Amino acid sequence: MNKEKVLDKIKKCLALSKSANEHEAAQALKQAQALMEKYEVNAVDIALSEVSEQGADRRMAVKLAEWQWAVANMISEVFGCKCYQQGDAMVFYGLGNRAEIASYAFDVVYRQISAARREFLKTCRARKPSNRTYLADQFCNGWMMGAWGAVKEFEMSDDEKAVMADYKRKKHPHIAKAVVRDAKSSKLDGSAAMIKAIVKGHAAGKKVQLHHAMNGAEGVKQIGERK
Incomplete structure (x- = not known):
């Protein structure tokens, strides 16, 4: 997966992490954090994208x-x-x-x-x-x-x-x-x-x-x- 696709997926997860459904929000945030750790992406990278x-x-x-x-x-x-x-x-x-x-x-x-x-x-x-x-x-x-x-x-x-x-x-x-x-x-x-x-x-x-x-x-x- 190239960096652009990774960033796009992370941003989608972070958007879902704001869901009113607490379970869905927690799962999305957990997935975003896992992707950031796996592909060595930080908050600055996401902002710059x-x-x-x-x-x-x-x-x-x-x-x-x-x-x-x-x-x-x-x-x-x-x-x-x-x-x-x-x-x-x-x-x-x-x-x-x-x-x-x-x-x-x-x-x-x-x-x-x-x-x-x-x-x-x-x-x-x-x-x-x-x-x-x-x-x-x-x-x-x-x-x-x-x-x-x-x-x-x-x-x-x-x-x-x-x-x-x-x-x-x-x-x-x-x-x-x-x-x-x-x-x-x-x-x-x-x-x-x-x-x-x-x-x-x-x-x-x-x-x-x-x-x-x-x-x-x-x-x-x-x-x-x-x-």
Whole structure:
């Protein structure tokens, strides 16, 4: 029996151990303990088995801008997950189905901010490509500030935070801090054009809506829903 099947059987026994039938509960708990001893499985192994990973569909650049990471971090906070970049994919991990919902939400929100960025560039008067990128990044930074104010963070319990920390230590001990692409413009830094871009982005970002209902497909359908 492989470890995945063992863990699944143990979890089923532990669920039955909460039965109102005292005899059934005792037998289930005894079986769970026997399996844990036989296959050298501990409580940490069982907790970590509840964590799943899901990569978002959108392909990303290897080096992301600060606003792109802000999207991933916001989605992680809203849906009670953590994230990391693997090649050109943004990967979310969390308890239960949170990673699956977060990866879907990331794609939805990223489409929204990308569309808003394209609309901003249509009206951007800067001609130099680097200046256009700089102002568009400032717009997106503002968009994310507005979005953060419009969504509600998912608060994990201390036990859940501990499981997530253990998972990171065990599964991804070498995840490095992200190095972001930094668009710069000495000419536009602090300028009226920069401030205007941030303000416009902030107003646009406040329109985003995310719902962290965690009940499967119905929760997924609510993501990005407008009232």
